[in-house]
Amino acid sequence: MSFDIPVIELKGVTKSFGPVDVLKGIDFSAYAGQVTALVGDNGAGKSTLIKGLAGVQPYDGGEVHFAGGIVELKSPLDAGELGIEVVYQDLALCENLDIVQNMFLGKEELKAATLNEPHMELQAVQALESLSVKTVKSVRQKVSSLSGGQRQTVAIARSVLRDAKVVILDEPTAALGVAQTEQVLNLVTRLADKGVAVIIISHNLGDVFKVAHQISVLYLGKMVATLKTKEVTYDEVVAYITGAKGQEGAN
Amino acid sequence: MSDKVTSLASGHEGTLYDQTHAYLQRLRGGEMGSLPAIFGILVLAGIFEIASPFFITKLNFANLFVQSAELAMLSAALVFVILLGEIDLSAGVTAGVAMAVFIDLVKTQHWNWIPALGAGFFAGIAIGAVIGFMVAKIGVPSFVVTLAFFLGFQGMQLVLLGEGGVYRVETPAILAIMNNNLAAWGGWLMLVIALAVSFVISLFDRARRASYGLVNKPFSMVIIKLAGMAVIGGISIYYLNLNRSQGSIPISGVPIVIPISIAILFIGTFALDRTRYGRYLYAVGGNPEAARRAGIKVVGVRVIAFIICAVLAVVSGVFHASRIGSVDGSAGHTIVLSGVAAAVVGGVSLFGGRGRLAHAAIGAIVISMIDNGLGLLQMPAGINFLVQGGVLLLAATIDALARRRGGVVSRN
Numbered sequence: 001m002s003f004d005i006p007v008i009e010l011k012g013v014t015k016s017f018g019p020v021d022v023l024k025g026i027d028f029s030a031y032a033g034q035v036t037a038l039v040g041d042n043g044a045g046k047s048t049l050i051k052g053l054a055g056v057q058p059y060d061g062g063e064v065h066f067a068g069g070i071v072e073l074k075s076p077l078d079a080g081e082l083g084i085e086v087v088y089q090d091l092a093l094c095e096n097l098d099i100v101q102n103m104f105l106g107k108e109e110l111k112a113a114t115l116n117e118p119h120m121e122l123q124a125v126q127a128l129e130s131l132s133v134k135t136v137k138s139v140r141q142k143v144s145s146l147s148g149g150q151r152q153t154v155a156i157a158r159s160v161l162r163d164a165k166v167v168i169l170d171e172p173t174a175a176l177g178v179a180q181t182e183q184v185l186n187l188v189t190r191l192a193d194k195g196v197a198v199i200i201i202s203h204n205l206g207d208v209f210k211v212a213h214q215i216s217v218l219y220l221g222k223m224v225a226t227l228k229t230k231e232v233t234y235d236e237v238v239a240y241i242t243g244a245k246g247q248e249g250a251n
Numbered sequence: 252m253s254d255k256v257t258s259l260a261s262g263h264e265g266t267l268y269d270q271t272h273a274y275l276q277r278l279r280g281g282e283m284g285s286l287p288a289i290f291g292i293l294v295l296a297g298i299f300e301i302a303s304p305f306f307i308t309k310l311n312f313a314n315l316f317v318q319s320a321e322l323a324m325l326s327a328a329l330v331f332v333i334l335l336g337e338i339d340l341s342a343g344v345t346a347g348v349a350m351a352v353f354i355d356l357v358k359t360q361h362w363n364w365i366p367a368l369g370a371g372f373f374a375g376i377a378i379g380a381v382i383g384f385m386v387a388k389i390g391v392p393s394f395v396v397t398l399a400f401f402l403g404f405q406g407m408q409l410v411l412l413g414e415g416g417v418y419r420v421e422t423p424a425i426l427a428i429m430n431n432n433l434a435a436w437g438g439w440l441m442l443v444i445a446l447a448v449s450f451v452i453s454l455f456d457r458a459r460r461a462s463y464g465l466v467n468k469p470f471s472m473v474i475i476k477l478a479g480m481a482v483i484g485g486i487s488i489y490y491l492n493l494n495r496s497q498g499s500i501p502i503s504g505v506p507i508v509i510p511i512s513i514a515i516l517f518i519g520t521f522a523l524d525r526t527r528y529g530r531y532l533y534a535v536g537g538n539p540e541a542a543r544r545a546g547i548k549v550v551g552v553r554v555i556a557f558i559i560c561a562v563l564a565v566v567s568g569v570f571h572a573s574r575i576g577s578v579d580g581s582a583g584h585t586i587v588l589s590g591v592a593a594a595v596v597g598g599v600s601l602f603g604g605r606g607r608l609a610h611a612a613i614g615a616i617v618i619s620m621i622d623n624g625l626g627l628l629q630m631p632a633g634i635n636f637l638v639q640g641g642v643l644l645l646a647a648t649i650d651a652l653a654r655r656r657g658g659v660v661s662r663n
């Protein structure tokens with residue numbers, strides 16, 4: 001695994017809303033096959049950073065390097081083309097559609113001008129199986145009948161299907177119980193094992209320590225620490241998050 | 252068949268018994284589709300048969316089909332916008348305006364009927380596009396936009412036709428739709444074509460699944476479906492082919508409106524189930540934000556839905572003009588609420604994202620039966636409205652309750 005060359009690297013990105021500087025020159029990297037956790041207190045700027053990567057809310061300044069070259073992320077389309085997929089906290093699934101239909105939404109395959117359902121079904125099953133998903137009863141179940149964890153699973157599997165290079169998960173376990181959290185965290189690990197660069201936002205440091213290889217801490221729009229999970233303690237991370245540590249410019 | 256290549260099921264597995272069991276489970280889960288409406292048809296037929304000697308007669312049977320077709324088409328039109336969670340209260344008057352344009356061009360401008368009808372449809376398309384634009388692009392609630400059009404177009408109809416203006420329709424092709432019938436063999440041919448198309452599509456679907464190594468449902472299900480179609484279609488056609496005239500000139504055969512309606516419903520259903528647009532319509536109706544993030548052009552999907560709604564509404568207007576043989580300034584004022592009622596009674600969800608064209612057609616039969624049966628019993632119109640209102644309320648309540656339980660399995 002190449003630790004030196006990140007798949008995606010942000011250099012000095014900035015974002016302001018009117019007079020409010022929300023991102024104040026952020027450096028951030030994510031590596032293939034690794035889980036990078038993005039942590040920070042409420043309002044630190046995590047979601048804003050992610051929205052820039054997703055192209056839904058472009059950065060004002062700074063550089064985005066993707067696989068070594070500078071890229072522009074001006075729209076979700078730009079992000080999609082590079083293979084950056086976001087699993088939003090609200091998941092954005094259509095409850096009235098089934099698992100296969102949701103996984104292929106917006107990317108339907110046609111044959112003879114009609115939907116090629118069998119091929120989509122086959123690929124959806126393969127994507128789910130590659131993540132060792134066994135909890136869904138049928139891939140033709142409607143999403144309305146799925147549990148929160150199963151929905152999260154579908155949303156994550158969708159990114160696999162799209163051959164994502166970078167998958168960003170915004171608080172994937174926030175609404176889940178113990179068993180389902182465990183399942184989703186396993187899924188996150190398997191996703192990274194497939195060579196995807198996974199970025200996970202979480203307020204739950206227990207989860208972060210379980211899956212993340214490195215932890216990036218945002219504090220009031222600044223990246224105050226980028227740490228290897230193995231080399232850091234829980235309390236240190238908390239100290240960075242709360243601002244007790246790192247204010248003297250550790251970065 | 253082919254080997255099961257995967258460990259995850261798709262709902263196609265198992266024997267006929269398993270499939271039946273799964274179906275019953277879906278019913279219990281609240282996914283009843285138009286089953287309550289079909290049950291309603293049987294109950295209504297029983298009640299009216301006991302109450303009126305005229306209800307189950309050959310003549311009335313044919314009348315019912317013809318009346319239902321007009322409502323079914325309007326209701327099918329509304330399904331496209333109801334699937335989005337929107338409404339088009341102006342669908343009826345849109346049809347009225349389109350027919351006013353048509354008759355005006357034929358009568359006062361002496362146009363040939365074909366371009367005149369084309370102009371009527373064009374008016375429908377334009378109206379649908381404007382409504383769609385206002386709803387999807389500007390963001391005015393569809394209820395308000397179409398209520399405004401509902402009122403405004405009543406005025407437009409009067410302007411086009413003049414106060415109290417009534418124009419006879421004299422175009423034979425249009426009059427034929429509701430008043431002429433297929434020859435006996437034509438009815439049977441229609442059934443054979445329907446069975447053949449259904450069979451070929453089933454075989455095609457199964458072959459495609461098999462080619463990807465996916466399991467198919469038991470073949471007996473295809474046979475059962477075809478047998479069901481053959482029996483119901485066969486009995487109806489046989490009955491319609493008998494002489495139903497009460498005078499000396501015999502009348503028999505399947506009304507021409509039936510194959511036209513079936514063809515339109517078939518094409519619409521095909522588009523909803525098997526094309527990208529159909530998928531996007533359901534997606535936008537289910538979760539517009541999810542659809543947008545998936546890269547679907549939500550505004551376009553919405554505008555097109557309103558255009559399709561307007562076009563099918565105009566078809567319903569043509570049926571209406573054909574049936575009553577004239578166009579006047581009041582056409583389409585009341586039918587729209589019956590159309591909404593038919594869709595909801597048939598199992599289309601007012602919350603969007605759930606429903607099929609067949610539901611609208613079945614619901615239209617229920618509403619038409621109530622209308623027709625109460626008419627035969629010479630009930631005052633007030634009773635008719637009360638009953639229809641009650642049925643709509645009941646259906647909407649079932650819809651709301653079913654929504655809470657949530658559907659389980661898709662049709663694919």
Ligand SMILES: Nc1ncnc2c1ncn2[C@@H]1O[C@H](COP(=O)(O)OP(=O)(O)OP(=O)(O)O)[C@@H](O)[C@H]1O
Nearest residue numbers: 017020022040041042043044045046047048049203
């Ligand atoms: N569209 C906007 N307009 C103005 N201010 C905004 C906007 N979006 C975010 N902000 C501000 O930017 C700051 C960072 O917000 P952001 O949502 O990125 O935080 P977060 O780290 O995701 O927090 P949380 O953990 O609560 O989700 C907040 O102070 C917020 O009020």
Ligand SMILES: [Mg+2]
Nearest residue numbers: 043046047048
């Ligand atoms: Mg946030």
